[in-house]
Amino acid sequence: MKLIERSPWAFLDSWRGKTFTGEWPTLPEMFSITVERYGSRPCFTVFESERITLTYNEALAKVKTLAAWLHENGVKKGDHVAVSGKNSPEWAVTYLATLYAGAVVIPIDYGLHDHEIENLLKASDPAYFFVDEEKHEHFVSLKSSWKVMSLSKKDPGAYPYNLQPKNLEAALSSIVPAGEEDLAAIMFTSGTTGTPKGVMLTHRNLVSDCYIAQSNLSIYATDVFYALLPIHHSYTMLAVFIEAISVGAEVVFGKSMAVSRMLKELREGKITMLLGVPLLFNKLLAGIMKGIKDKGPVVYGLMKFLMGVSYLVKKITGKNPGKKIFHAVLDKASLATLRIAISGGGPLAASVFRVYNELGIDFIQGYGLTETSPIVALNPVENFKIDSVGRYFPPHMEMKILDPDENGVGEVAIKGPMVMKGYYKMPEATADVFTDDGWFKTGDLGRLDDEHYLYLCGRAKNMIVTEGGKNVYPEEIENAFQLYYNDIEQITVRGYLMDAETKSEGIEALVYPADDLLKRLNVMRGTPEAEDPVRTAVDDIVERVNKGLQPYQRISKTTLIPEPLEMTTTRKVKRAYSN
Template sequence: MTDQSQSVAVPDLRRIHDLLDQARPDRRLLRDADGRAWTYGQMADLSRQMAARLQAHGIRAGDRVMILSENCATYLAAVMAVSRLDAWALLVNARLTAAEVDRLAQVAGIRSAIFTPEVSPASADHAERLGAVSLGALDCGDLRVLPIRDAVAEPVEDGPDQTAVLIYTTGTVGEPKGVMLTHRNLLFMSDVARQLRRITVDDVTLAVLPGTHIFGLTSVILGALAQQSQLVMMPRFDAQLVLDQLARGVTILPAVPQIFAALMKHLNAQGQAPCTDSLRYIYAGGAPLDPGLKQRVEKLFGLVLHNGYGQTEASPGIAVTRMDAPRSDSSVGVAVPGTELTIHQPDENGVGELWTRGPHVMKGYYGNPAATAQTVMADGFLRTGDLARQDPDGAVHLVGRLKELIVRSGFNVYPPEVEAVLTDHPAVTICGVVGRAVPGDEEVTAFVTTHAPVTEDELRDWARARMAPYKVPSRILIAEALPQAATGKILKSKLLDHFRSQLEEKETH
C-alpha cells in the first residue's frame, strides 16, 4: 500500500462556485473562443444571473440539469449557476448522438437542460430537436434551455458532500452508470491539480479537453480556478489553433496522447516547429501513453511530458508523475497526494487490481446501490478494475484491465454498447467487440457474422449514425464464424489471435 505523507489542505469551501466568489474580481479568468476576455467578477455575476433565471424557470435544489455543451464561457457559467442552486450538473458532450442524449436524459430524470449554441453546432442541433426555449439574452448569448420536465428532486446536504456533478460512463443501451461526484471531490482534486502543476496566478492553461469530461473539468478548469489563474477555452481540437494559442502565451497544456500525436503530425506536414517560449508544463492523461510518443514529444517541445492515470469514479486523479521526479518510462507516477492506493492480491509478478482510497472517491452510482457496493468497498477503497504493478518507490505501471472497457483517444467505449448497435443491423447475426492496442491508443475492433449481404463500410455507416464517432469501430471484420464456447458465448479473449492474419493482411493494403 502507498500512503502519501504529503497531504493536500483542501480550502475551506462548501461549493465549487466558491472558487469564483473568493477570487479577486478584476483578475482575468478566461479568453473565450470568440476572443472575449472574462474576469472572475464578470463570470461570478454571469453565473448569478443565470442561476436566477434558471430558478425562475423552475429549477430546484436536488434537480438534475443537463449541460449539453462544448467548452466556452456559457458552459462554465452553467456549471457554476447549477452549483448556486444546489442542483446537480449532468455533464454531456454535445457531440453525442440524439439516441445517446435522450437515453441519459431519461435515466438521470432531468428537470431541464442548458445548451451552448453560440460555440457548438451540435448543441444547437440538440436544442432545436428537443424544443429548447429562450430565457433571454445574457452577456454570453441567448440562454437556451429545455422546458421544465416532471422530476423528483434529490435531498440536499448542507456541507460539501452534496452532489455537484453527474457523469455517465455509458450511453444508449444496457444500464448506464451515473457517477455522483461531490463538491468535496471536485474541490479536493482542483487543489491537487493546482499544487502538482505549481500553478501561479500568471499561468495560462489551454482548455482543449472537454469540460464535460472529468479530466477537463477538475484537472484543467477547476485546477486553474483554484489558483485564480487564466484559461483559454477551445470548443474543439484544431491542431493549428492549439499551436497559435501556444504562441500567444499558453504556459500549461494538458491533453490526451492523441492530441500530442496530432500536433506532431501537423507540425511535420507544415515543416514547422512549435513556439514554446512561454510553455512550461505539458501533461498527458486519459489514455495510455506510448513511450515512443513521449520521447518524440519531449524532443520536439523541449519539456518533460508528464503522465497520469485516473477514472471518473476518482474525480479522476489516482496517480501522477511529479515535476521534481520526471520519468523516462511510461509509468503513471505515484499516488495522488492525500490519497492511498494498493495492489490488491498481487500475483507472483506483483500484478493485481489497483484499489484507491481518499477524498477523491465518488459518492456512488446514481440510483444503483448494488453497483456502488461492488465498486466501493466498506473500508472506502475504490476498485478500479485495472491491473497494475508497483515499484518499490511507489511508481505505478498499468498492465491491463479486468473489465472490457476500451479507452479510445481518452474516451471510454463499452463493447456491449457497440455490439448492441451492430447486432441491430438486419444483416448481422452475432457480434463481438474488443479493444486492439495500437501505438499510443486503443482501436475499437468488431467481429461479426452475417446472414445477408453487407459490407464493412455499410456496417460502419450504420454505427456512425447511431453512436458518437469515437465509439465507431475502426475495423469490422465479417467472418463465417466466431470462436464460441459450447454455450454459444463468444470467446472474446481469442478473437484477436484467431483473426490475426486477416487483420494484419488488411493493414498491408
C-alpha cells in the same frame, strides 16, 4: 526517494470558518475565494471574431445573476440542470450558476446523437437543459418535462447571459446552498443506449481531488490552461476547468480540434498548460518530427544527438536545456510558451513521452477515472518516470493492488476523498465496484513500485490469455505503435480463437491505415490497387513492432478495416465494437 510533504491548499485556512466551515469548500465557495484573491485577473477566454475575455469578477457577476434567475424560476437545492455544448464561457457560467443555485449539474456529451442525449435527460430528469445552437431547435420541439435553454447568443431569449432575475439580492439570499457532502455533478460514462450509468460526484470529491493533485504539480495564477478536449468529460472538467479556477488561472476555450485553429489559439492564447490525450500528442509530435526530417539527414542526425543530450542533462540535473536549444522548433509548432504538457485519458507510449522531454517540454502523465473525480496519480515534473502513469498521493489517499501475480500485477484499488458516492439509482452496480471493506475497484491492471508510482498494464476485461497461459494486455501492444501514427491512424488489439478445442487465443490487430500512408503510396482508399501496397506497408510496421515485443505478445493476425472504429470522447476505441 523521500516524499516531500506539500500542502498547496494551506491558504484556505484564512477562509476556514468564514467562507466555508467543512474540511473542504464547496465549488461555489472555492470560486468565491478565488475571486477574492484574483478578481481582476482573466478567467474565461474564447477566440471568436476577436478575443473575448471575462475577468474573475465579471464571471462571478454572470454566475450569480444566472443562479438567481434559476432560483426564481423554481430550481432549488438538489434539483438537476443539464448542460451540453461546445467548450465556451457560457458552458462554464451555466455549470457554476447551477452549483451556486444549490443544484446538481449534469454535463452531457455534445457529440452524442439526439436520441442518446434524450436518453440521458430522461435518466437524470433535469429542471432545465442548456444546449448549444445546433441541437437547440430539436430539443425545443420535443414535448418534455425539462425547459430548454440555449448556450448561443443566436437565441437571445434563452441565452444564459440574458436571463435576468426580478430581484437579484433577494433571490441570492434565499438560495439554500449545497454542502460539502452534497452532490455537485452526475457524470454519465457509458450506457447511452439502454440504462445509462451516472457517476455521482460530491463537492468534496471534486474539490479535494483538485487540490490534492497539486501535491505533485505546482500551478499558478499566471498559468493559461487550454480547454481543447470536451469539457463535459471528467478529465477536462477537473484537470483544466476546476484546477484553473482553484488558483485564479485563465482558461482558453478551444471549440475545434482543427489543427490550424488549435495552433492559432495555442500561440495567441500564450498557453502554458496543455492537457490532452495520447492521440493529440502523437499527432503534434508527428508534425514536429516531420519538420525536422524535412531539413535533411545531417540536420536530423544533429537534432537527434542534441535531443539525447538534452534528456540526459534533464534526468541527471533536473535542469531543462531543451527549452532553449529547441526554441525555434517549439515556436514553429506554437508550443514555445508551454510550461507543462499533461497526457491523460489513456497510457502514452514511453517513447513518445521521452521525445517530448528531449525537446525541452516538461511533459508528464496522469491517471484517473470518472469514478475518482478523476485524478489519482500524476508524475511530478522534477521526478517523472517515463514508464509510469504517475505517483499517487499519500497520505491523502490510498492505493493498493488486489490479488497481485508473481510480477506484482493485479487490479488497482483506491480509497480516498475523491472516490465517488456511487452510480445514480444503481445500488447493485455500485456494490459491484467496491470491496467489502470499502476499496473502489478500478478494473485496471497494474503494479506499484516502492516509491508509490503506478505502472498500468491494461483493462482487466480486455486481457488476453495465450496458449502458453501468458497474460497479454492489448493496450501495451497498441502503445508500441504510437510512433507510427503517420502511417496507422487506428490500431486495436484483441484476442482471436486460434484453436477451438483448446480455446487458446492468438493476438489480432485491427488496423485502419492513415491518409498520409495512402498519399505516400499514391493510392486511393478502398480501391483494388491500394490493397497490396497498403497491406505490405502495414505488415512491415507490424513486423518491426513485433521484434520489440516478447514472443507471447506478438501479433499473429492483421486485419485491415475499411472504416475507423467508434471512439470515446478521449479518443479511445469503444472495444465493445471490436470484440
